[in-house]
Amino acid sequence: MPLPPKPTSPAAPPSPLSRNDDQQRATIIVKAKAPSKAIEKFFAPCPRGLEGVLADELTALGAQKIEPTDGGVGFSGPYELGQRACYWSRVASRVLWQQADAEYRSEDDIYRLARAVDWPHLFASHLTIRVETNAIRSPLRSLDFVSLKVKDAIVDKFRAAMNSRPSVDTSMPDMRIFVFLTAYRATIYLDLAGEALFKRGYRRDGLAAPLRENLAAGMLLLKGWRGDKPLLDAMCGSGTILTEAALIAVNRAPGSQRTFAFEKLRFFDASRFKEIREASPIASRAIAEKLLFGNDINPAAIETTRRHLENVLGTEGARAVTLTQQRAEDIPRPAENGLLLTNPPYGERLDELAQLRAWYPSLGAWLKRELSGWTACFITADREFPSGVGFKPSKKTPLFNGALDCRLFEFQMYSGSKREPKPLPTGGIPLEHQRAHRE
Ligand SMILES: C[S@@+](CC[C@H](N)C(=O)[O-])C[C@H]1O[C@@H](n2cnc3c(N)ncnc32)[C@H](O)[C@@H]1O
Structure with missing residues (x-):
């Protein structure tokens, strides 16, 4: 902790x-x-x-x-x-x-x-x-x-x-x-929480390697995303980033689908807590069309993302989110500008990392071709990611994804900001980049 x-x-x-x-x-x-x-x-x-x-x-x-x-x-x-x-x-x-x-x-x-x-x-x-x-x-x-x-x-x-x-x-x-x-x-x-607060209650299906919900929400807030501009998760997995973004966009409390330890305290006042729940600081609103875009190469990931979005937005509301199944590097430009926030695979095994590093240049070419005018953010444990895609990050923020010591790399996609990707060593993620997470 x-x-x-x-x-x-x-x-x-x-x-x-x-x-x-x-x-x-x-x-x-x-x-x-x-x-x-x-x-x-x-x-x-x-x-x-x-x-x-x-x-x-x-x-x-x-x-x-x-x-x-x-x-x-x-x-x-x-x-x-x-x-x-x-x-x-x-x-x-x-x-x-x-x-x-x-x-x-x-x-x-x-x-x-x-x-x-x-x-x-x-x-x-x-x-x-x-x-x-x-x-x-x-x-x-x-x-x-x-x-x-x-x-x-x-x-x-x-x-x-x-x-x-x-x-x-x-x-x-x-x-x-x-x-x-x-x-x-x-x-x-x-x-007062009971189960950790990142357990929101909407996650029903387990795909491998989901982000913690509070890390996904925190990255969106860190990047100033408040539901006001298009958001793309090009490798959405179980859809944690998109589901947290949906909660932010509709002003829904992250705790609205769960219970808390304080409800078991002797002096818990259920009617007072109902008032707290109903006193939203901001009025709720519906999700706008062409605001949230999700994509994954894996059809099961898209199904899971759809279910998680339905769990917070309802079946009708979730239809406003555009979900596609293709390679990230084939996604056509979704909007004039916006925020790309995504969590690419890590490649913890040596052969996986070699494959990933061979793939980074095509990801970089896609960023340049389709996302000029966007802010592109990637959370990854691979420190060589910027060299691989061929861009200099405008910011890098150390963040922990569970026990994995990661960086959130931010790239401002102006046209002409591309450098030649440099060939990368394909060894494993160095041990010094992995520290135990306390919570
Ligand atoms: C680390 S997981 C993302 C987990 C996600 N953030 C979550 O919270 O569940 C990486 C995802 O990238 C997807 N992926 C791998 N290569 C891809 C590609 N070329 N294009 C699109 N998605 C890809 C995988 O299917 C996987 O779901």
Whole structure:
């Protein structure tokens, strides 16, 4: 999972437990009351590289004290803002609600911190839980052991309050608790989302290698696409980019087809949440003709894309999207100008990469021939892609697609911007270009 802000100093102060009670009260902040108009703290993880886009979304939702950091954004606001962020953010992977925050030196300090949270007030004992710990420069040796201590603290708190306790479910828990450790500070969050927010609820069929939905939406927003100009995905696979674009174009909330963990909290107010759902910041609209264009060489991909579009737009609405099945390099110019955003195959095996690199020049020739006047963006793990197609990128943005360290290359397709493609080495994608994704 992407991690909350890094500490300003790695030095560990003395344990809060070595202080007297008054000092300790000053250090430990525990949130245990029912949500009110009070200002709460949140952290929303997102795919790395999209923190700025997420910060803009949260600003538009009314968040305060917005602090983008590597892999997410901290923010403040009333409790309801957390619900609105779950429902409306296209880029956040989760929305974590801060419950406690304090200095620590040992696992026992963290146990006490978790024990001080009024968990039975938050959710019922028949719900299942999972605790996950992430850390930057923590001196503690086992993060699993920290998770275990926090789970024990929650269970002990329930046992002290009533005769029953939540049980653990590591695959589909009702409540997820996240612990984040810096060198000397521990923060405990309750996840308001439940399943990760990129699971929108419209994906029914699995084709290989789909993009995460929040990465697709984030790239569209990063490129300033708001449903106002033609969009082409020339290699659409399961249609993630097009489906997210459809949601943006019709102003539909990305969370409108799913449920959230906060709906299981004790104080969940269904009628208030209905009001939040119905209070769209912008009126919804129908999808315009000749706005969305999708294409793939594989007929099964086109069928899947069609189904996903129907899941969000309805059968009638999806007809407004032009879907074709042919080679990308044969697509005729769809409109005078627009945005091409596409995710070509990666070629993780050596022979695949060799084939791909032999294909790039014909892709470059198509860009030059059919897409002059367009902005063309490709997300790929192959750093040699620009040389292969023969254009100098006007921008390259590092982004993670799952565990794959990618670049979003942007090319402004002015006529005459073509360079001679240079012959490329056809080796595998270097290991240093692949880093584990945290969420
Ligand atoms: C990495 S996948 C795209 C995944 C997609 N972004 C999604 O979220 O599902 C690449 C796609 O490119 C398609 N493809 C490969 N070569 C192609 C070509 N020459 N023309 C058009 N599509 C091609 C494949 O069929 C595959 O669906």
